[in-house]
Amino acid sequence: MPLSSTMIGALLGLGTQMYSNALRKLPYMRHPWEHVLGMGLGAVFVNQLVKWDAQLQEDLDKMLEKAKAANERRYFGSCL
Numbered sequence: 052m053p054l055s056s057t058m059i060g061a062l063l064g065l066g067t068q069m070y071s072n073a074l075r076k077l078p079y080m081r082h083p084w085e086h087v088l089g090m091g092l093g094a095v096f097v098n099q100l101v102k103w104d105a106q107l108q109e110d111l112d113k114m115l116e117k118a119k120a121a122n123e124r125r126y127f128g129s130c131l
Contacts (some may be wrong), residue, residue, distance in 0.1 A: 064093025
């Protein structure tokens with residue numbers, strides 16, 4: 052998963068830079084260092100997005116477990 056997200060981020064950064072140059076009607080590879088920078092930033096962005104999504108899922112599972120326990124205490128705990 053980390054390799055695929057890194058590649059997707061790098062392609063996103065490269066595509067963004069090439070699209071920016073195309074909109075301004077400049078040569079696609081005008082400043083190659085900008086493409087490298089865009090690829091690096093895109094890779095970092097997508098990797099952080101994947102980490103954030105995993106953390107969000109973990110937090111959601113904890114909240115759902117707490118809510119389930121509270122509901123069980125409320126409805127099944129008082130019947131005894």
